[in-house]
Amino acid sequence: MMNKDVEAIGAQLANSSIEYAILNRPDAIKIRDIDVLVRPGALKKAAVAIEAYYTSLGFGLRDVVQNSYSIQLFFFIRDEVEGYKELQIDLMPEISFRGVEYLSIKDVLLDHVMRRDSIVFVDDVAYYIYQVLRSFIQGNAGDVDVGIANKYLECLKEAGIPKVFSQYEGVLSCFFKSQGVSININVRNKVLISCFKRRFLGSLCGALKNLYYKAYRGLRPTGVFVSVLGPDGAGKSTIIDGLSKVNEFKGTDTHYLLPCFMERYKKKKLENNVNVDPYGRSSQGIIFSVLKQLVWLYEYNMGYLKVVRPSLAHGKLVIFDRYYDDMIIDPIRYGYSGPVWILKAVNKFIPSPHLILSFYASAEIIQNRKSEVTYEETSEQLKAYANYNDLISNGVLIDTDASEAEVLNKVLNEIDEFLENRARARFVSL
Incomplete structure (x- = not known):
């Protein structure tokens, strides 16, 4: 039975008169990771057709990755019954895979194989072999059809997927023997040279593409950077713990206040930070308070480059329980006794999170949850956080009066909205 996503993608591309081939990768298709080959000039047209279809079904666009040779579309949907689901569609004019690293669209989309009214599965290895032999053996072994290519594939399996030059000759000989045809030296040499070129160029192209991909991820990371603010007892730790268990990202990094780049701050971890007396810290004096901001400026910027940014590039969710903004809102908590305008000035040079959630x-x-401070102080803090949220463009107020599950769902919805807005902006720029 054909996968419904495969059927839907094929139908959308066929309706758009786009030539395509969907790779037959059952294990990948099962987890909704689908590879589609289209001609280079049709990449954007195919992306638009697929995006419009899944958007109409209620899917959100989680991310878009475009480079010189492919477009990757990441969709998601949050279903009340089945929960969170993802779908990845890779559109490309060529593909790399083990054994034969490079396969171009010209080798795959054969005219007699293309269909506009039905799905075409392409077995990458079989069609690679088919096209190489078809190019060089016509007139010696006749026109090599799919059946012969499949027989050759069996020979390939017995010999093992060729990875070095010397193995190709043995596999090629196996093919000729299976067809009852004597080896033509000129044909053999042409095939061997072709295979060797493909392997060399494929390896080189693969290495260059890998470097490009890493650079792309560094410049346009797919992760999310979130800071959580709020008075003690607002539910920050509980929700952060819930977020760290959500299996919707490629990992979760949690920090308390600082990214902990400098050795002196590496012990300030979220799980080890229980402040039973948040306002028991003595005032540090104006001069010391101001000078300390230079240290923190260095810590935040280097920490972002060395700690936060790499995690974002790998698609992780980075969460800060409190951030530098918290010092602006409540400087007494940190023993700061200098003017607040200095904190605001320093904050302009500190990397800002994608989302600042004020609980x-x-x-x-x-x-009732925590009573380290008086009722009046708690009320003043709530006002201060609300006022600060109104001043920033990336701030979101989160009401935590509801149950833990409801609050966690609110936070995830805010993250989903951010991801979709970012992905839409990237999609428009295709």
Whole structure:
């Protein structure tokens, strides 16, 4: 039975008069990772057709990765019954795979194989062999059809996928023997040279593409950078713990206040930071307070480059329980006694999170959860966080009066919205 996503993708491309081939990779298709070969000039047209279809079904666009040779579309949907689901569609004019690393569109989309009204599965190895032999053996072994290519594939399996020059000759001899045809030296040499060129060029192209991909991910990371602010007792730790268990990202990194780049701050980890007296810290004095901001400026910027940015490039969710903004809102908590305008000035040179989530609840509920500060102080803090949220463009207020599951769902929806907005912007620029 054909996968419904494969059928849908084929139908959309056929309706758009786009020639295509869908690779027969059952294990990948099962986890909704589908590779589609289209001609180079049709990449964007194919992406638009597929995006429009899945958007109409209620899928969100999680990310778009475009480079000189492919377009990757990442979709998601959050279903109440089945939960969170992802779909990855890779559109490309060529493909790399083990054994034969390079295969161009010219080798795959054969005129007599192309269909506009039905799905075409391409077995990459079989068609690679088919086209190489078809190019050089016509007139010696006749026109090599798919059946012969499949027989040759069996020979290939017995000999092992060729990875070095010397193995090609044995596999080629196996093919000629299976067809009852004597080896033509000129044909053999042409095939061997072709295979060797393909392997060399494929390896070189693969290495260059890998470097390009890493650079692309560094410049346009797919991860999400979130900071969580709010009074003690607002539910930050509980929700952060819930986010770290959500299996929707390629990992989760959590930090408390600082990225912990410098050795002196590496012990400030979220799970080890329990501040039973948040306002028990003595004032540090104006001069020391101001000078310390230079240290923190260095810590935040180097920490972002060395700690945060690599995680974002790998598609991780990076969460900060409190961030530098928290010092602007509540400087007394950190023993800062200098002017607030200095904190605001320093903050302009500190990398800002994608989302700053300010948690709030009624003062009564917060006091029931934690009562380290008075009711009046809690009320003032709630006002301060709300006012600060109004001043920033990436701020979101999260009401934590609801259950843990409801609050976690609110946060995930905000992250989903950010991801979709970013992906849409990237998609428009295709």
